[in-house]
Amino acid sequence: MRKYKIFLRMIVMAVVVIMLSDCQQSYYMARNVKRNVMTASDHQRAVSALNANDLSAAQGYLTGEKYNNRYRPVRGTESWGSLQYRAAKIVTSAAENAKNVRDDALYLAYISLFEAEEGLPERPDIMLGYMHKAMALLLANPQLLDKIDSKNVSTLPSQFTLERYAVWQYLSDGGEIDWRKKAPEGEGYTIAGENYQVWNIRLKKAMWNRGDAFLQNIGKEQFIHDAIDYSQFPVIACVAGRKGWHLTLPENYTKQNFRGGGSFDWASCSAVE
Amino acid sequence: MRLLKIMIIIAAFCTPFGHAVSHRQTVNEPAAPYNLRWEMSYDEARNMPLYSLEVSDINYAGRDINLITSTLSPQEVGEFKYQEMNLYFDKNKGLKSIYVNAIINDDKEALALYNEEVKVLDREYGMAITKEEFISDEKKFYKSLNDCIAQQQEWYNKGLDSSKITHCSKWQRSYKKGRVTVLLYIEPRQVSKQYIYK
Numbered sequence A: 001m002r003k004y005k006i007f008l009r010m011i012v013m014a015v016v017v018i019m020l021s022d023c024q025q026s027y028y029m030a031r032n033v034k035r036n037v038m039t040a041s042d043h044q045r046a047v048s049a050l051n052a053n054d055l056s057a058a059q060g061y062l063t064g065e066k067y068n069n070r071y072r073p074v075r076g077t078e079s080w081g082s083l084q085y086r087a088a089k090i091v092t093s094a095a096e097n098a099k100n101v102r103d104d105a106l107y108l109a110y111i112s113l114f115e116a117e118e119g120l121p122e123r124p125d126i127m128l129g130y131m132h133k134a135m136a137l138l139l140a141n142p143q144l145l146d147k148i149d150s151k152n153v154s155t156l157p158s159q160f161t162l163e164r165y166a167v168w169q170y171l172s173d174g175g176e177i178d179w180r181k182k183a184p185e186g187e188g189y190t191i192a193g194e195n196y197q198v199w200n201i202r203l204k205k206a207m208w209n210r211g212d213a214f215l216q217n218i219g220k221e222q223f224i225h226d227a228i229d230y231s232q233f234p235v236i237a238c239v240a241g242r243k244g245w246h247l248t249l250p251e252n253y254t255k256q257n258f259r260g261g262g263s264f265d266w267a268s269c270s271a272v273e
Numbered sequence B: 001m002r003l004l005k006i007m008i009i010i011a012a013f014c015t016p017f018g019h020a021v022s023h024r025q026t027v028n029e030p031a032a033p034y035n036l037r038w039e040m041s042y043d044e045a046r047n048m049p050l051y052s053l054e055v056s057d058i059n060y061a062g063r064d065i066n067l068i069t070s071t072l073s074p075q076e077v078g079e080f081k082y083q084e085m086n087l088y089f090d091k092n093k094g095l096k097s098i099y100v101n102a103i104i105n106d107d108k109e110a111l112a113l114y115n116e117e118v119k120v121l122d123r124e125y126g127m128a129i130t131k132e133e134f135i136s137d138e139k140k141f142y143k144s145l146n147d148c149i150a151q152q153q154e155w156y157n158k159g160l161d162s163s164k165i166t167h168c169s170k171w172q173r174s175y176k177k178g179r180v181t182v183l184l185y186i187e188p189r190q191v192s193k194q195y196i197y198k
Helices: A002-051 A055-063 A080-096 A102-114 A124-140 A159-172 A196-206 A220-230 A236-242 B004-030 B042-046 B109-124 B138-157
Strands: A175-179 A246-248 B067-073 B086-090 B094-103 B130-134 B172-175 B180-185 B190-197
Touching: A002 A055, A002 A080, A002 A124, A002 A159, A055 B067, A080 A102, A102 A124, A102 A159, A124 A159, A159 A175, A159 A196, A159 A236, A236 A246, A236 B130, B042 B067, B042 B086, B042 B094, B109 B138, B109 B172, B109 B180, B109 B190, B138 B172, B138 B180
Parallel strands: A175 A246
Antiparallel strands: B067 B086, B086 B094, B094 B190, B130 B172, B172 B180, B180 B190
């Protein structure tokens, strides 16, 4: 009799667990359906607003006040990143034509155009110019991004952005990175044949008064390592070759499939779509 | 009376002379090292420019709210013997202290750096005002220093006066000239030098 009771209890427990997990599954299904509908709708509205060169929509897109349901890419249509680029272009060209543009949206537009590597491969100064303007806006008003509340928007220049900014600027200033250089014996942390203290001084100099303040809360060693390491990525190696910058690549440098990245076209210095 | 006159005459001669001596002393006061300037503000130092200078303040109870602690890569000011450098600024009075530190695993190398510094400091600051250079076992230099620290800690924990410990190994000296004091010392596995402007 006792055994029978225990067995019955186990069956009841199993049924309850199955019912609960079903419940959770149907919750996720319902939530995903809702998100998919919202995502498709926001995407469509964003595309038509940006097609119409709508400045307010472009600013709202960048600050995340509008079209914030970006849960997944919408298959067969323009990517969210491409919409971001278009919104940034609308905002920056409005600012250039002396239209009234919100500073936070303008900052995000400049950052987006830097990240989109605007001006490459011939004019790296263009993307760097956008970054200088973004940093100047943020330094002039540290509360600039305080009103932004969106998971799609970063309210601080990201570590990766700052790393790229530092190394692009360093090389375009005439700085040297030689991957064939050997570090002297007994040196502590080194990368590309130089110790981290030397890189710290050089990279800080490249970002002097235009963003070095934001490095305060970033791990210095990782920042230095990643920034210098980034000079081996095809886009920077390709542009450096074209501009005659002082970048010497390692002897066994592989031009293709760099660290799991896709194919790269060295004639146009851009990734193959 | 005659004696008094003589004394007045001597005093009259001595006063300007004494003044000149004290004046000359401030003029002779060594400048801050590394092309820095005592009493310069943090921003003045940063705008020299010193690219690697950055604030490294850590908040703790009782911290002097006017103190700015900052770090600098020693290489930027041509200092290659030390790996670490701190500059201390007072928000009102400016640069007031410079600290450098070298991590050295070999005690012979540590002593060599210490002696090299002594030569330079003797020349710039004159005789050391304090000298505590006693080691219980010269062959185990770092261990002797370590033992002394351990003993001081033990006495302190027991509530005893650790200044009364005898034969405690130490290797340190200090200099003073004008408003500048320099401390030079070896601790287990490291050599430090600190300039203090008061």
